[in-house]
Amino acid sequence: MASEDAEFTMLFQDFYPSLCRFLECLLGGRAPLAQDLAQESFLQLHRTAWGTMPVGEARFWLYRVARNMAINEFRKSHTRYRLFDRVVEVMSPRARNPEQEYETQERKTLVLEMLQTLPEDQRTALLLREQEQLSYREIGQVLNVSESKVKVDIFRARASLRERWNKVSGLSRYAGVGNS
Amino acid sequence: MNCSFTEKISSLIDGELTAAEAREVERHLIGCNDCQQLRADFLSLRTQIAGYETSLQPAVQKRALKKILGTERPVPARRLGWSFGPSAIAFATLVIAAAVIGLLFYQSSKKSEGESQRVAQQTQSPSPVPSGSGEQSRQQPQATPEPGREQPQPSPNKGNDETPRRQPSKKIVREPKPGEQFAVVPAPVQPAETQTIRSADAQTLTAMHFEKSETLLLAFRNVRLNEPGAAKEVGYERKRAQQLVLQNMMLRREADAGGDVQISSLLESLEPILIDIANLPDRPDENAVRVIRQRVERKNIVPLLRVNSTALARALD
Numbered sequence: 001m002a003s004e005d006a007e008f009t010m011l012f013q014d015f016y017p018s019l020c021r022f023l024e025c026l027l028g029g030r031a032p033l034a035q036d037l038a039q040e041s042f043l044q045l046h047r048t049a050w051g052t053m054p055v056g057e058a059r060f061w062l063y064r065v066a067r068n069m070a071i072n073e074f075r076k077s078h079t080r081y082r083l084f085d086r087v088v089e090v091m092s093p094r095a096r097n098p099e100q101e102y103e104t105q106e107r108k109t110l111v112l113e114m115l116q117t118l119p120e121d122q123r124t125a126l127l128l129r130e131q132e133q134l135s136y137r138e139i140g141q142v143l144n145v146s147e148s149k150v151k152v153d154i155f156r157a158r159a160s161l162r163e164r165w166n167k168v169s170g171l172s173r174y175a176g177v178g179n180s
Numbered sequence: 181m182n183c184s185f186t187e188k189i190s191s192l193i194d195g196e197l198t199a200a201e202a203r204e205v206e207r208h209l210i211g212c213n214d215c216q217q218l219r220a221d222f223l224s225l226r227t228q229i230a231g232y233e234t235s236l237q238p239a240v241q242k243r244a245l246k247k248i249l250g251t252e253r254p255v256p257a258r259r260l261g262w263s264f265g266p267s268a269i270a271f272a273t274l275v276i277a278a279a280v281i282g283l284l285f286y287q288s289s290k291k292s293e294g295e296s297q298r299v300a301q302q303t304q305s306p307s308p309v310p311s312g313s314g315e316q317s318r319q320q321p322q323a324t325p326e327p328g329r330e331q332p333q334p335s336p337n338k339g340n341d342e343t344p345r346r347q348p349s350k351k352i353v354r355e356p357k358p359g360e361q362f363a364v365v366p367a368p369v370q371p372a373e374t375q376t377i378r379s380a381d382a383q384t385l386t387a388m389h390f391e392k393s394e395t396l397l398l399a400f401r402n403v404r405l406n407e408p409g410a411a412k413e414v415g416y417e418r419k420r421a422q423q424l425v426l427q428n429m430m431l432r433r434e435a436d437a438g439g440d441v442q443i444s445s446l447l448e449s450l451e452p453i454l455i456d457i458a459n460l461p462d463r464p465d466e467n468a469v470r471v472i473r474q475r476v477e478r479k480n481i482v483p484l485l486r487v488n489s490t491a492l493a494r495a496l497d
Contacts, residue, residue, distance in 0.1 A: 017236050
């Protein structure tokens with residue numbers, strides 16, 4: 001039991017932050033909600049599925065459950081948490097200097113706004129690819145779709161984001177980072 | 181941008197192309213400025229998305245872990261499907277054993293009841309019977325009642341009235357005619373003393389049977405023989421009637437045994453109609469169908485079925 005808990009703790013430390021980030025991007029930046037859902041996903045894993053699958057599978061299981069929870073949240077309300085999130089954002093401690101903080105915040109807002117324009121399945125597939133570095137096969141496993149659909153979804157998401165990005169701010173502003 | 185390589189560039193930066201495909205796209209990239217720009221933009225987007233920082237605080241993470249590990253874990257289901265524990269198996273065994281014992285007890289009580297009746301009859305037989313000789317009273321039921329012959333009457337002997345005598349049921353079974361699947365089985369006559377409350381299961385079954393029969397009769401009434409596909413439709417109704425006849429017989433016997441006169445008589449009037457429908461040929465002539473329909477109308481059976489099924493359903497509620 002103690003070794004199981006130790007193993008679970010390791011998995012939690014490895015993946016809880018990335019699951020929070022994934023959910024945050026999926027939910028349009030609602031950080032407290034994303035953290036709640038990530039915690040709920042881990043809780044479900046711990047209560048029901050932990051020990052019934054290989055540890056490697058647990059990661060995909062987590063993303064699948066978390067994504068389903070996020071979809072449920074989309075259906076419930078889009079605005080309920082927004083005000084609360086803003087309050088949390090304002091009240092949260094800021095360690096960096098204001099200029100750096102502003103720039104980071106600006107970029108985050110831009111990324112989130114762009115991502116929100118994508119259909120949910122494309123957004124999820126792209127996030128799993130870019131943030132979690134999952135392969136197409138693994139993404140298909142999480143989303144329960146074929147590899148070819150994942151490939152098409154990711155391409156469409158990129159093409160759509162690129163077009164919007166160019167329209168909104170001009171991609172050249174950030175292009176230097178990617179080309180290095 | 182109309183280059184045919186655009187989608188492949190997305191796969192290239194994800195490392196999802198085979199070595200040969202990757203080489204081909206790389207070669208194309210050297211000469212295509214649009215695709216070069218596309219790759220640069222895709223990579224730039226990747227940097228932006230991957231560089232997104234979560235606003236998770238370490239304290240929140242610690243708290244979440246503490247909460248999860250502090251939650252009691254139920255025993256996880258190790259496999260899919262039903263998983264019965266030993267207690268469930270023991271309970272199921274107990275239930276089955278109780279059912280078997282109950283059945284055996286029921287059968288033995290039935291048998292002993294029959295025995296006691298036989299004994300009662302045997303003890304009565306030597307006593308003088310005013311309506312006929314002792315030999316006549318011991319006679320077995322006949323297959324067909326002979327006209328003019330006196331039927332055995334219940335004994336007026338008051339001394340034996342404590343144990344109600346059950347008349348042996350007269351089963352007058354008509355042989356099915358050629359081409360028929362069912363023959364009429366008239367109801368055995370039951371004395372009024374044996375009236376008991378019928379079980380809820382039997383009532384439910386009867387209510388369902390009435391509903392099904394009502395649906396069948398309504399459908400049969402609406403069959404148009406002149407239209408194409410009528411034979412198929414009649415065939416379907418016939419099959420349903422065949423199923424319902426057997427159920428009708430069973431329920432009628434049960435209603436008789438329970439002394440439910442109303443239900444029994446309704447089932448009795450329904451039965452010949454069901455038999456007639458069940459015995460219809462593949463291509464019935466219009467006359468045969470009309471006769472059955474007329475009988476249904478005359479007996480007013482559809483409203484009766486509806487009223488009784490509703491009443492039974494209400495009683496069950």
